[in-house]
Amino acid sequence: MSTTIVVAATPTSNGDLHIGHMAGPYLAGDVYARYLRATGESVIYTTCTDDSQSYVVSTARRLGTTPRALCARSTAAIGRSLSAMGVSMAGLPPIDDVYRRTVLEFVTALYEAGRFRKRTVRLPFATLSGTYLFDGLVAGTCPVCLAGSSGGVCEACGHPNNYDELLDPRSTMDPDDPVSYRDTEILVLPMEEYRDRLTAYYAGQAGRWRPHAMQLVGELLDRPLPEVPVTIPADWGVPAPFPETPGQMLYPWIEAMPAVMYSTWWSAGDTTLPVDEHWRAGHGADVVYFHGYDNVYHWGLMDLVFLLAHGDRYVTPSANVCNEFYDLAGEKFSTSRDHLIWTVDLLAEVPRDLVRFHLAHTAPEQARTGFSREGLRENGYRRLGTSWNALAEAMSAALRGLSGTVPVTAAGRRRAGAMLERFRGCYELPGYSMNRAAETVLTQLARLRDLAAASAIDAGDLVLETRTLLAGAAPILIDVAEAARANGVDLSLTAEPPTSVPVFELPRLPEEASHEAADHRDASVPDLLPLPLSAGAGVRRRSVRDER
Incomplete structure (x- = not known):
């Protein structure tokens, strides 16, 4: 090889x-x-x-x-x-x-x-x-x-x-x-x-x-x-x-x-x-x-x-x-x-997955872009974290009492395959784009969250499609991915969507309370100014x- x-x-x-x-x-x-x-x-x-x-x-x-x-x-x-x-x-x-x-x-x-x-x-x-x-x-x-x-x-x-x-x-x-x-x-x-x-x-x-x-x-x-x-x-x-x-x-x-x-x-x-x-x-x-x-x-x-x-x-x-x-x-x-x-100062305040996601979503790929604390709050804690944990809650409720493997419908396999192709299109050259990969995470996350909350998706389809979402997000969300792997979840991107899939619990992302504490700490600092600097700032x- x-x-x-x-x-x-x-x-x-x-x-x-x-x-x-x-x-x-x-x-x-x-x-x-x-x-x-x-x-x-x-x-x-x-x-x-x-x-x-x-x-x-x-x-x-x-x-x-x-x-x-x-x-x-x-x-x-x-x-x-x-x-x-x-x-x-x-x-x-x-x-x-x-x-x-x-x-x-x-x-x-x-x-x-x-x-x-x-x-x-x-x-x-x-x-x-x-x-x-x-x-x-x-x-x-x-x-x-x-x-x-x-x-x-x-x-x-x-x-x-x-x-x-x-x-x-x-x-x-x-x-x-x-x-x-x-x-x-x-x-x-x-x-x-x-x-x-x-x-x-x-x-x-x-x-x-x-x-x-x-x-x-x-x-x-x-x-x-x-x-x-x-x-x-x-x-x-x-x-x-x-x-x-x-x-x-x-x-x-x-x-x-x-x-x-x-x-x-x-x-x-x-x-x-x-x-x-x-x-x-x-x-x-x-x-x-x-x-x-x-x-x-x-x-x-x-x-x-x-x-x-x-x-x-x-x-x-x-x-x-x-x-x-x-x-x-x-x-x-x-x-x-x-x-x-x-970098180390921001990571001391904000969980790593949320920082990685926001930087991936706003990285200056084709034109100059910028960082702000409000943007990080909106992307990391609200758009990603809140929706992610809502999906985890809805998934737990939908799978309550189930264990082992659950069957996947043909429609679920088609949707999982389509998701996988979308992620591949973001990560493969020459069209490589962290921006689009992060946006794909948000799009698929919102779709699955709404379907799960409305009980409008079969249990096996929900498990497979959520696993596919997690696998597609794993190059960016490395800590939540590692938590899933530690529980035996396969996040490889090589296999075709299976006809049955093991039940798993979606690891959660940090809640906004973590950020509120940081807000309280530097409430006197304007929101778009830099975070407090380390001793090495010179x-x-x-x-x-x-x-x-």
């Missing part, structure tokens, strides 16, 4: 994950991985922290700590947040000597194959500190859309801005440090040399990407493709081993492909295999990325070129599932303004771009 490798954007270890991050690639990848497992697929869901990023350096400077200490603290916090949300990964692998050796072997193979070119480039330079500025170390104006932007890629339009392309550059480490330009020799990978293969690849992806992301790919292909930095003059990261660029580091973004090969290997658990084994083309693995719009250039184009540069050695992704931005009270999440909600987290 071939394996599906699900990769979530690698989080930069310069802070924790807020719910804007979680509503993007991490929950979406988890729901997809759980669905595949329920259909009998072999799945490795993985990511690892992106320790070499320049944002680690700039954040550490602002917080008065070291990059190494910040990485350690942030990695622990990110791991706790993923675990608290129930993200079904093996964990976060250590960024250790094995990781660094994997990265170096990946890039050295390309160097020895003659894939890199030496170039003289013009880089922004902070005059007083004597620091070359790139990515998170520099801010300015995007030359394409004229929005404010960091170096490397514009968060607003998604276009790259390498070297001296960023307009009005200033140092993020010290805005008063005058910026000049210096010519510097680095190694690059010319993307233009891979245009034909890229064009053929994207022709095969037609209809499989969300429209906004594919529009950006088209815009990038309509222009001369950039030369990707391979080395950069910096003080933090993985030292470049090439004689042409002594003292330079590997450009942080080129670590992505060997990083996820390493994290796949680590997550799979068999360390006797070569680190890149699971990604070798001969195994036929299906690779699916989950990332944000501002990472389309990196995950969709640049990282693909680094795979193609290895010839036919590695698989290429079969799909990129790209999300937009998730807002809070109509504005971007912002750590600097304390305009955010940390740790900077940018948007999904910083997670790849």
